[in-house]
Each structure stands twice: as C-alpha cells, then as structure tokens.
Amino acid sequence: MSSKFTVNSQAYIQTQEKRCPFKSLSVFEHMIAGLPLPGDLREVDADFTFMTKLVECTLSGQDLTLALGLSSEFVAKWAAIRRVQSEIVLELSNLDDGGSMSTLVMANLVVTGDDELSVFGANALKSSWLELFPNLLSISIDTKPEWGSGQNEAYHVRVESLLRAVPSSLSKITVNHCGDWISRQLNNEETLLRTQFNSKGWTIQSMNPLIICRQ
Numbered sequence: 001m002s003s004k005f006t007v008n009s010q011a012y013i014q015t016q017e018k019r020c021p022f023k024s025l026s027v028f029e030h031m032i033a034g035l036p037l038p039g040d041l042r043e044v045d046a047d048f049t050f051m052t053k054l055v056e057c058t059l060s061g062q063d064l065t066l067a068l069g070l071s072s073e074f075v076a077k078w079a080a081i082r083r084v085q086s087e088i089v090l091e092l093s094n095l096d097d098g099g100s101m102s103t104l105v106m107a108n109l110v111v112t113g114d115d116e117l118s119v120f121g122a123n124a125l126k127s128s129w130l131e132l133f134p135n136l137l138s139i140s141i142d143t144k145p146e147w148g149s150g151q152n153e154a155y156h157v158r159v160e161s162l163l164r165a166v167p168s169s170l171s172k173i174t175v176n177h178c179g180d181w182i183s184r185q186l187n188n189e190e191t192l193l194r195t196q197f198n199s200k201g202w203t204i205q206s207m208n209p210l211i212i213c214r215q
Contacts, residue, residue: 024051024054025081027043028051029081031090031102032089043101048104051101053068055104058078058082059129085132085133086135086137087136088130088136090106090140090142091142092106092141092155093142093146096155104126106125107121107123108124111153111154112155125139125157125161130166136169136170137169137172139170141176143178157175160185163196163197172212173210174211182208183207186207201214
C-alpha cells in the first residue's frame with residue numbers, strides 16, 4: 001500500500017538527532033490520555049514532525065523499520081500501544097497549551113462564548129488518527145477552559161462532527177462541558193441531532209456530562 005506522502009530521509013535523520021522517538025511517543029501518549037506532561041518532559045517541534053510521519057506511515061501500512069529507520073523495540077512498543085488502547089481522553093485546555101502536536105487530533109482549538117457557537121470548523125475532532133486503535137471503545141472530550149466553568153465559555157464542539165469522526169468500534173462518547181450549549185445543539189429543530197444519533201444506533205444517556213452510547 002502506498003503512502004500519502006514521501007518521507008524525506010535526510011529530514012528524518014535530522015529529527016532523530018534532535019529528539020529520541022521514545023520521547024515523542026511519550027508526549028503523544030500523555031496527550032491522548034488527557035494528562036499534563038511531567039516536569040522532565042516537554043513538547044518540541046520535532047515531536048510533531050516525527051509523530052506525523054509515524055501516524056501516516058502506520059495508516060498507509062508501511063514497514064516502519066524500512067520507512068523511518070525505527071528499532072524493533074520501538075515498533076513493538078508502538079504496536080502494543082495501538083492494540084491495547086481502548087479509551088482516549090482529550091483535555092482541550094491541555095492541548096491548547098501545548099505545541100503543534102494537538103493538530104494531529106483536533107482542528108482549530110479556540111475558546112468561544114455562546115454568541116459564537118456557529119464558528120465553523122473550530123474544535124473539530126479529526127477522524128483518521130482514530131483508525132490507529134482497532135480496539136478503541138470510548139472517547140472523552142473535556143471542553144472546559146483552564147480558568148474553569150464560571151462563565152459560559154468553552155471549546156465548543158460541534159456535536160454533529162462527532163458522528164462523522166468516530167470509528168465503528170466506538171461504543172461511548174463523553175463530552176464534559178459547562179452551560180447549555182450542548183442541549184441547544186441537540187434540540188435544534190433544523191439539525192435534528194437527536195434523530196441523527198438515533199438513526200446511527202446511538203442513545204443519549206446523560207446531558208451533563210453529555211454521554212452517548214451505542215445501542
């Protein structure tokens with residue numbers, strides 16, 4: 001299977017010299033677990049460069065040893081992470097505070113108020129990277145800004161985008177939020193989101209937090 005892009009071997013060699021692949025992977029692991037980075041680990045530009053190549057090469061079925069020059073130890077660890085990952089937690093405020101790595105999983109992170117709910121393409125969950133994890137069962141997204149939920153501001157997620165993004169293996173979606181913007185989206189007569197979820201086999205079990213489970 002061909003790759004969607006051509007890996008520049010010299011550029012990758014330079015990335016290797018600047019950053020250990022295991023450290024880049026650790027940054028990614030913390031990100032999809034909703035955890036802040038420990039004090040002895042920080043995100044650098046090389047992490048995004050490496051993980052972008054790793055994700056693309058993995059999804060296109062390439063031999064990672066040949067394509068990226070990775071050790072058998074790293075390839076085995078990456079395969080194990082992909083195999084056992086059943087839950088993903090995305091703390092959007094943590095992602096927003098980080099570097100470019102967040103753009104692997106989310107698009108256009110921005111905090112908005114109630115009067116800006118119609119911003120198109122903001123805080124959109126990307127779908128292709130979720131295909132990395134064949135046994136993924138649940139995803140949780142925390143939309144509250146770092147200063148808390150005192151105001152009706154958040155990383156407003158378009159609920160309908162979740163329908164398009166989540167893989168067929170997923171059985172549970174949780175969105176932690178403040179305010180009433182979720183209920184307003186779901187009760188919008190024009191979009192009929194509740195009907196859309198039901199037609200695709202999903203049931204809304206809770207509104208705050210929003211919990212949607214596959215029937």
